[in-house]
Amino acid sequence: MDIRVQQAPFDFGAECDRFAAVRGDTGAVVTFCGIVRDTDGQALHRMEIEHYPGMTEKALAGMAQTATRRWNLHDCLIIHRYGPLRPGERIMMVATAARHRADAFAAADFLMDYLKSRAPFWKKESSATGSEWVAAKDDDEAALKRW
Amino acid sequence: MDIRVQQAPFDFGAECDRFAAVRGDTGAVVTFCGIVRDTDGQALHRMEIEHYPGMTEKALAGMAQTATRRWNLHDCLIIHRYGPLRPGERIMMVATAARHRADAFAAADFLMDYLKSRAPFWKKESSATGSEWVAAKDDDEAALKRW
Amino acid sequence: MKLDVLYFAWLRERIGVPRETLDTSARTVAELVAELKARDDRYALAFSDLDAVRVAVDQDLCDFDTAIEGAREIAFFPPMTGG
């Protein structure tokens, strides 16, 4: 289990490659990468991610432990950036490894749902017309009911 | 959309990195990598994958088109190897890109379920005690009912 | 009617060839299978449990009652195990 909260960029390809370098009982690896989109219509200049140092790491570790127990994961990685980001930059990634694909998929999906609505990150988008905190979506809250 | 059926290894990290190099409307990338496991108890020496040249590419392209339409994917990649493979080697990968994570996850999950039971690949495992064709699992057939 | 018939995985091993060209008057996949089973013990053995056999006509998965008129390539194989 590896949890990293950092301002610096991460190398998605290298992390995927390292994570999938397994032997033995692991047959399935799922990875997710979140990328800064341009906002609809109005071009995004910058995204700023604020977080709650201390609680962030604690919340992510708790989610990873829950997922590991619930789906019998062999390994689990979460990297999440904070600070200023530009369109196309990679915000965060999750990776899960398990014997079978169903567990790896479910655990990654679960981690993303929880991370989205229960890890203390807040996004602020800036465009030519000003800055705005991204509102939480009802869909994201509803997604938690799946688990 | 990119479909590759090949005997040669592929570079999972490099493929993930290239696939996630997006700009604009794409916010979510999901990747899956299937890895040759050691068999239970008896150590696996080799896996041999047979396929049906011509039909394989056609079947995978059909699945990718279905997934792209159904989940509004921005991009989709499938690489599947055939021939001899050793434990720890990467058999195949799938990657999906979409605006939101729910579409990218569902499409990758769907592609894996279909690829597992509807693409013409057959695995044969060899160990010290002999060779055996891998039997299809009822679970894998049942998984198709989800879609 | 001339047809290419392909076999994969353990069907190929039991029948002993990966592909052959047949001259057949079968109208459906099921009739073709019956012809093959009557030919030789190897075919009778390979097709003894059709629940374990899948078929593709011109590279599309189909059923045993599919008509094969005009088909060029019929393939028999066990349930697939990709991924």
Place this chain on the structure above:
Amino acid sequence: MKLDVLYFAWLRERIGVPRETLDTSARTVAELVAELKARDDRYALAFSDLDAVRVAVDQDLCDFDTAIEGAREIAFFPPMTGG
């Protein structure tokens, strides 16, 4: 009782500070919020719609009726938008 109180995102911006140390006799989060709202318009505005506010006591998410006896750090913030 002395407490560190932290604010994030637009709560931090409306209140004007990221963190402050308070001396309070509040027994629950809700009582603490009532004290803060009475202090100043900035707090009254920030806490005017509690449906839009989340709270963590000692870095664990909790409800407004949570007891805060013994707590060292209370944080207020909007619904989270990670990922």
